[in-house]
Amino acid sequence: MTLAARLPTSERMGTGHLHINLGAIVENWRALDRLSAGETAAVVKADGYGMGSARVARALAAAGVRRFFVAVAEEGASLRATLGPDVEINVFSGHMAGDTRRLSDLGLIPMLNSPEQIARHTAELPDHPFGLQLDTGMNRLGLETYDWSTDLAAGATLILSHLACADDPDHPANAAQLAAFLDMTAGIPIPRSLAATGGTLLGPDYHFDLTRPGVGLYGGAPFADAQPVATLDLPIIQTRRLRAGESVGYGCTFTAEKDTVIATVSGGYADGLIRAMSGRGTLYAGDTPCPIAGRVSMDLISVDVTDLDAIPDHLTILGPHQTVDQLADACGTIGYEILTGLGARYARTYS
Numbered sequence: 001m002t003l004a005a006r007l008p009t010s011e012r013m014g015t016g017h018l019h020i021n022l023g024a025i026v027e028n029w030r031a032l033d034r035l036s037a038g039e040t041a042a043v044v045k046a047d048g049y050g051m052g053s054a055r056v057a058r059a060l061a062a063a064g065v066r067r068f069f070v071a072v073a074e075e076g077a078s079l080r081a082t083l084g085p086d087v088e089i090n091v092f093s094g095h096m097a098g099d100t101r102r103l104s105d106l107g108l109i110p111m112l113n114s115p116e117q118i119a120r121h122t123a124e125l126p127d128h129p130f131g132l133q134l135d136t137g138m139n140r141l142g143l144e145t146y147d148w149s150t151d152l153a154a155g156a157t158l159i160l161s162h163l164a165c166a167d168d169p170d171h172p173a174n175a176a177q178l179a180a181f182l183d184m185t186a187g188i189p190i191p192r193s194l195a196a197t198g199g200t201l202l203g204p205d206y207h208f209d210l211t212r213p214g215v216g217l218y219g220g221a222p223f224a225d226a227q228p229v230a231t232l233d234l235p236i237i238q239t240r241r242l243r244a245g246e247s248v249g250y251g252c253t254f255t256a257e258k259d260t261v262i263a264t265v266s267g268g269y270a271d272g273l274i275r276a277m278s279g280r281g282t283l284y285a286g287d288t289p290c291p292i293a294g295r296v297s298m299d300l301i302s303v304d305v306t307d308l309d310a311i312p313d314h315l316t317i318l319g320p321h322q323t324v325d326q327l328a329d330a331c332g333t334i335g336y337e338i339l340t341g342l343g344a345r346y347a348r349t350y351s
Contacts, residue, residue: 016234016267017314018346020051022059024227028217029060031225032200037207041067043196043214045075045092050272050342051218051229054082055350060217061087069212073099076108090131090158092141095121104128109157113141118152131158136180136194137173138164145184153188158210166198166206167222174199178206198222220335221325230339232318232346234265234283234301239311248302249294253279263290263305265315268298272341273317276331277301283315284322290315 033040042065048056057068057079067088070076073096076089083089088109094117095103095110103110104125111131112118121130132153135142142161143152153159161181165171181194191209197216199206201223216223219230242248242256265283267273273281278295283303293302303315318324325335 014235014237014266016232016265016271016346017349018342019231019233019349019351020055021227021229021231022055022350024219024229025051025056025217026059026063028219028223028226028229029063029065029213032197032211032213032216032223035200036195036211037204038209038211039067041065041069041090041193041210041212042217043069043212044079045069045071045214046340049215049218049220049336050340052348052350053079056217057082067210067212069214072096073102073108073110077102077106080106080108092133094133094141095125095130100124111158111160112143114143115147129157130155131160132156134159134161134181134184136161136177136184138162138177140164145180148184150185150188153185153190156190158191158193159185159188160193160210160212162196163194163199163202163206166196166202169202174202174206215336215339218339219324220339228318228320228323230318230324230342231316232342233314233316234267235314236263236311237266237300239263239305247294250297251295254294254302259306260293260304261306261308261311262293263303263311263315265301265303266299267317268296268300270298271343271345272338273301274331274333274337274341276333277327280331281317281327282322282330283317284319285312285315287321289321 042060044053044057047053069090072093073091076091090109092111094113109129111133113133133142135144165173193210195206195211197213200211219226219228242260244256244258247255269275275296281292282289285308290303290305293304324338328335328338
C-alpha cells in the first residue's frame with residue numbers, strides 16, 4: 001500500500017466514452033467508391049469492425065450501398081433485421097451445416113468455399129442464390145485449383161477471392177494472386193471481386209466488377225486518406241503521487257525514478273485495450289502525451305501525468321493525436337485488433 005498523498009479526484013461516469021463518426025465512415029466509403037472501377041460494397045462483419053453494425057449499415061445504406069458482406073450467417077440475420085429486404089447480404093463463411101433455414105428465410109447469399117459446401121447447398125437449397133470463393137494463394141478459404149471447374153460457376157451471383165498482402169503494394173503475392181484469379185475465372189460471364197480496401201488501392205487491375213472495402217471504411221490502414229472514425233476518452237477515477245522508488249500495478253513493472261503523478265483511468269483489456277499496451281501505449285491530455293505506467297489490467301490503466309499543469313477529468317487514447325493504427329503500432333499489433341476489440345462497456349455516441 002503506497003504512502004502517496006492523493007490528489008483531488010473529479011466526478012464523472014465510470015465508463016469510457018467512445019464516439020463514432022458515421023459521417024466519416026460514409027465519406028470513407030465514398031472516397032473508396034470514387035477509386036473503384038465498378039460497384040463498391042461494404043464489409044460490416046465483427047459488429048461493423050467494432051463500431052456497431054446496425055448504425056454503420058444504416059448510414060451506408062442511406063448513402064447508396066446495396067451490397068454488404070458479413071463473416072457468418074448469424075451476422076447476416078442481424079443485418080437483415082436492421083436493413084430489411086432491399087439490400088444484398090453476402091456471407092463469407094458460406095453454407096455451414098445448420099445455416100440452411102437462415103439463408104433461405106432471410107435471403108442471405110453464401111459464398112461457397114468447398115466442394116462440401118457446394119454439395120450441401122445444391123442438395124438443401126437448389127434454387128437459392130450463391131456465390132463462390134476461390135483460393136488464389138492465401139490458403140485460408142475458397143475452392144482450390146484442383147477442386148475448381150468453371151462448370152461450378154453456373155448460376156453463381158459472384159466469384160471472389162481475397163488478397164493476402166494487399167497492404168504491401170510491392171509484395172509479389174499481389175501479382176501472383178491476380179494472375180491466378182484471372183486464370184481461374186477466364187471466360188466466365190459472372191461478376192468478379194478480388195479487392196478489399198488494400199486491393200482497391202492497388203489500382204483498377206484489381207477492381208473487377210465489385211470492390212468490398214472493410215477496414216478502410218473505419219479509418220484504418222492501408223487507406224492513408226481515410227477520415228478518422230473513433231474517438232475514445234477514458235475517465236480518470238483517481239490520481240496519486242508516487243515517491244521515487246514506489247511501484248504501480250500488477251507485477252510492479254513500473255517503478256518511479258522520481259516523484260511522479262499517476263492517474264488511474266477506467267478501461268482495460270476487458271474493454272479491448274490489450275495488455276500489449278502495457279508500458280508502451282500513450283494517452284493524451286489535450287496536446288500532451290501521457291505514457292502508460294506498468295501493466296494494463298482488466299478494468300484499469302495507470303498513466304503518468306506528471307507533466308500536466310492540471311489534472312483533467314479524462315484522457316484520450318483515440319483521437320486527433322493518435323489514430324487506431326498509431327496506437328496499434330505502438331503495441332505491436334494492427335488496427336483491426338484494436339477496432340474490433342472495443343468493448344460493450346463504453347458509453348457510445350454517434351454523429
